[in-house]
Amino acid sequence: MLIHSTEDYETRSRFASGNMGPIPPAAGVLLVLSVLLPGSAAANGYESMTTVMTFRHTQTYKVNIAGERPVTIVYHGDSPNEAIDTLDTILEAGELFLQYLDEGEYYNWDCKSYNQLNVFELQRHELNDRSMMSFVQWSNWNNNNITGLYDSLVAPAGEASIFLSRSIKDPDYKNKVIAHETAHYLQDVLCVEGDVKAKEAMSMKFETYYSQHS
Numbered sequence: 001m002l003i004h005s006t007e008d009y010e011t012r013s014r015f016a017s018g019n020m021g022p023i024p025p026a027a028g029v030l031l032v033l034s035v036l037l038p039g040s041a042a043a044n045g046y047e048s049m050t051t052v053m054t055f056r057h058t059q060t061y062k063v064n065i066a067g068e069r070p071v072t073i074v075y076h077g078d079s080p081n082e083a084i085d086t087l088d089t090i091l092e093a094g095e096l097f098l099q100y101l102d103e104g105e106y107y108n109w110d111c112k113s114y115n116q117l118n119v120f121e122l123q124r125h126e127l128n129d130r131s132m133m134s135f136v137q138w139s140n141w142n143n144n145n146i147t148g149l150y151d152s153l154v155a156p157a158g159e160a161s162i163f164l165s166r167s168i169k170d171p172d173y174k175n176k177v178i179a180h181e182t183a184h185y186l187q188d189v190l191c192v193e194g195d196v197k198a199k200e201a202m203s204m205k206f207e208t209y210y211s212q213h214s
Contacts, residue, residue, distance in 0.1 A: 046154065046161075049132050053122070059083055066094040066186055071114060077121035078166060086119060086164070086178060093179035093210055097186050100209050111191035114152070116159040124167035133163075140196075148177040150184035160185060172211070179210040 055076040064070050073090070075083045101107050128145040130138060135154040136146075147168060152160040162181045168174040183203040186192075192199065 048134050052132055057083060061087065063091060065091060066098050072116045073119060074116060075119045082121060086121065089175045089178040090182050092214055093182040094186060096210055096213050097183050097206060100206055107190035107192045112189045114158055114160045114189065118159060118161040120161065120163045121166040124165045127163060127165050148181045150181045152188055176207040176211060180207050
């Protein structure tokens with residue numbers, strides 16, 4: 001069961017006076033948990049997570065990521081404070097990723113867009129539960145555990161998702177993980193050239209760039 005919070009977005013966010021604000025609950029966007037890809041793993045992926053997960057805090061926001069790219073973010077996690085911290089990092093990483101690309105990488109500004117970006121923060125053991133996260137191709141990581149994941153293949157049409165471990169105690173490391181997955185999201189919407197390995201290498205390098213410039 002997803003619990004929609006009606007709490008206001010706190011003004012302590014450094015982005016609150018600019019491009020971010022909450023959507024009133026009556027205008028909130030409902031998360032449609034349906035999958036378009038064939039195959040049992042894809043078809044049951046998000047459903048297998050949401051049928052066993054209860055998120056204490058769910059909030060919907062309208063934001064601009066990476067300049068003037070509007071998107072609705074639906075956050076699922078534990079508390080309003082964690083939501084604000086995570087959203088701040090996503091927005092900051094978005095601006096820095098554009099700077100990073102402008103230093104030499106090719107991208108297409110008008111390539112692709114998603115109406116909604118879902119952000120799920122789970123405990124580490126939940127994120128790495130092979131049964132609950134059955135849509136993840138674990139072989140891509142040699143069946144190793146992960147701290148973050150970006151998905152636009154299993155997500156409902158017009159949506160993308162970022163999954164994060166909320167068990168990370170080091171805030172600097174957690175911000176690097178968020179920046180890494182934000183980079184994957186922007187690689188997708190900007191159609192950055194390169195295969196999967198090249199994009200992963202770019203996201204790893206961006207972690208360092210983010211740490212140096214945030």
